[in-house]
Amino acid sequence: MSDRTTDSEAETVETWVTEARRKVEEGTFGPPDLDRMVSLYNRTRQRLLYVHAGSPSIYSNVVAAALHEPVAGSITEIDPMAPELPYETVHAAIVDGWRVIHFPSQQAFFDDREIDVIGYEFILEKLENYHD
């Protein structure tokens, strides 16, 4: 099983660059530092958050959400004991660092009588470090 590491727990690109600057100034920067950079890059995985909003606006209320973790065996499911949805709006998720990679089409199929699915689907991603 893989675990997600937060910025405070593991080396990030920013901390690597700070360290690299110091080593360059000291003249101690070398191939092992480049290897660490590659390793750091390879630990990055894509978390996905499917969000259904009340309208195609990023400010409309979120009506459904499904978080998918990039971890083997991870399952996303309906939870009868779940707390509130993670964000009130797509905008709130963006403020928290999520990037929108799929926007609902404003020109989606329209029917003046029937109704179909609930909400408008946004797909968001967040790249974070994982270690096995």
Place this chain on the structure above:
Amino acid sequence: MTELSTRSPDLLSDDQVLKFIVHGYHLVEPEFPEKFNESICEQLDRAGGNTGNGILDAVPMLEEVFDHPEVRGTLISLLGEDYAMNGHRHLHSNEPGSHSQGWHQDGTNVRHHQIWCVLAMYYPHDVPAEQGPTVVMPGTHFRNAPSDRLQTYANIKGQVPLTVNAGTVVIAHYDLWHAATLNRSDRQRYMLKFLFDRQSEPGPPTWNHAPDTVDEVAQRRIREQVSPQGYSSDYYKEWELRTEMWHWLLGQHAAVPPGAFKDMLS
């Protein structure tokens, strides 16, 4: 013949029928004789595995569940006096450690805004939230959405876990979105799903209809906010679809045209 099976059916009121139309389900909590539900659980344990449509032969006491006056009264109210039990039925055993199903509507995606079939889900034991309750999404029986398109949803605002007492029978419109959920407990969860079919077009109301008060009740229920999308375009379309189902049940078989909600505003 038991005392219960000879009692007159407990028919629904206008308000209960309208609430079913808006929400898509109705909870019946019949009182069964002492140890009745426990006895069914023991028989289900003995029957073991999935008996498919043969569950009624394996556990004949289940007939008494659907003969209960409150259950019969609900079925008569929604399906007419000549309703019939469908030959298909299923024991859903949700085992400890299970994962949730995806949201789905049963069957194929041929939808209408009428009531020709209902699911009757009987729970022979208490179902707390950690024991894998069925979850339903109110109002979704009007949504013409193939189950494949529902698979990117997980939790939906307003979903209702059916955490019920032993003996509860949930009567749901056949098209209502539902799913079994993860069972965190160390006990299996039983649910017996039976189908009941309407045999004929609605005529005069088969429930406790009160013509003097029904208009006020209908006005209130038809406008009820159920969808998590709030006051959206769908909300006003729902008024029309609910009205069409209500009129149909009253024996008025004319479609409600788009835009008719404006006449309901006054």
